[in-house]
Amino acid sequence: MRKATKNNLVTCGITLGFFVIFGILSMTGVLGSQLSGLLIPIGIYIILAISLNLTVGVLGELSLGHAGFMCVGAYVGGIFSIITQDTINPSWLRMILALVIGGLAAAIFGLLIGIPVLRLRGDYLAIVTLGFGEIVKAIANNIYIAMDKNGLHFSFAASITDIDAATKTDVTAGPLGMKAPQDTNLILVVVVLMICLVALMTFIDSRTGRACMAIRDNYIAAQSVGINVTKYRLIAFVVSAAIAGVAGVLYSHSITSLVSKKFDYNLSILILVFVVLGGLGSLRGSVIATIILYALPEIFRELGDYRMLIYAIVLILMMIFNNAPSFIMLRERIGASAPVQKIKSIFVRKKNTAGGAE
Template identity: 50%
Template structure:
């Protein structure tokens, strides 16, 4: 069966492994969660893990498939999170939860996609390190803009201000976003089920994009931009497609994330969060979605599992991160692993041979 699996096309293998693990996780965990058999701690982590998986897959599209290092991915998450939150709050308590969630996520995705377009125009003219630094700068700009943005809603509609709450000029309304104090009173409508659906949508979009004509063009740009240009591939167009898709998906993840917490602050979506997601991608493997899903889940849960170690928790987390990176990527570790695998194989082979020999001796 393994052989059959190996003989499948790359597309089929990626689809089976990624959809498979997500559906498997859902089939096992959803009934357990409904029955209350999961610990509060684990149950509480399900939605953020889903959001981070979507973040990591979307970043993998930029970093792994397009081959451009982006250090401002949390900025798109931020745009999605705050616009989604504003949409959900302003829809009011009378609206069904599902509608608030779906509209919030959609609006978050669309706005993040538009900002991806606006940011992409100047950014994608650059390459390599320069592009990385500029994305970092845009991430910080987004954070700082949200930090001085005030938004409220009352009977007359939405009010925006860049100075303070008083200048919103509202009466008997709800202040949604209060600059550095963040957004409060967000309805908690995100659920594990919706998180899984969002991951499946993301996988569907990304896997099909990667394995389409567009995806091949994007990969051609990654492998050799000059060669790609020489055969008539429009560099800007395909870079833009990848970048905007990535931004829009990050925005949807952000909206989902925001609607799992009653309050969020702009500070959360800073450089550190961008790097955290990049770590998920690097450990999961460039352009590999199955690996990204597993790496995100494991790395998200590690600090929580390490709570038992008390104050040394983050130190141990950092050490584990270093060890895992070394173990999966250094050539020395690979050689060691190969040796171990060979040794185990030989062991099996020898014991088999012995059995055959022994059997042969018996029969004589």
């Protein structure tokens, strides 16, 4: 088996294992309701982190507006679900359609931003995505949509007045946000997460992913071997945006009241922190960093403000653990040490005997 394939399988195993173990713990009641409630957001944030890793780690472009794409997906998916709540049943079919539509909407925005910006070299993408995130948030904060028997009503001014009160349904009400149906559950999140994870792995480990990494490593050399630089940057960026949109749909269907304030600059930076600390280009790193860094402040909630102190210390430790030469050596030594090798050899032998039986 190839090294890349093996690595990918381990990452899938870790991710799936985490959710299976903690899902069972939460079902049997061992895990408190507070911690059980973390599983869905962790899954959603992992999707966001791995999708951002495609832009930042594989393509080598800085994006500071990932929350903006999530916001597009959350609102478009949410609006779709509210409008079709009575017409499309069962709910799982509606949810799948919402995921597809939310992802497509985010992809279209990614394309619109990418076409002008990704032709340029430099930090323009960071600047433009930063602005995009704020613009999307502001629009979502000021849009009013309501529905009655005559159809949909839009307004950017204030709540909608000329509406048939008897059949009125609010879709989204500006700063008050919207209430999408609660169609997200843990199994759906894990299924979508695994699909996104595997799709990203196969994307990276293909001709397309190689082209993206070649562009990241050396723009001029990539052109000199005939790689269409703009095309592959665009493909990777749009895929990244689409997956963020899908995460947004899951998010808007998992909380009782969605407000646009959530999708601010801090959220984009938080996701970027997950990606950078997990290791650029490493999907497994993004998964693990997201689990640790998202769960940590919640676990230490009783400590009040001190928990941010612990958070900071963990951030620094992760930086050192990933980058300091002495730690890298220590990790290699642990990997080569007798007990670890013994455990590894057990797995290898198992596989060999299984292969022999076939």
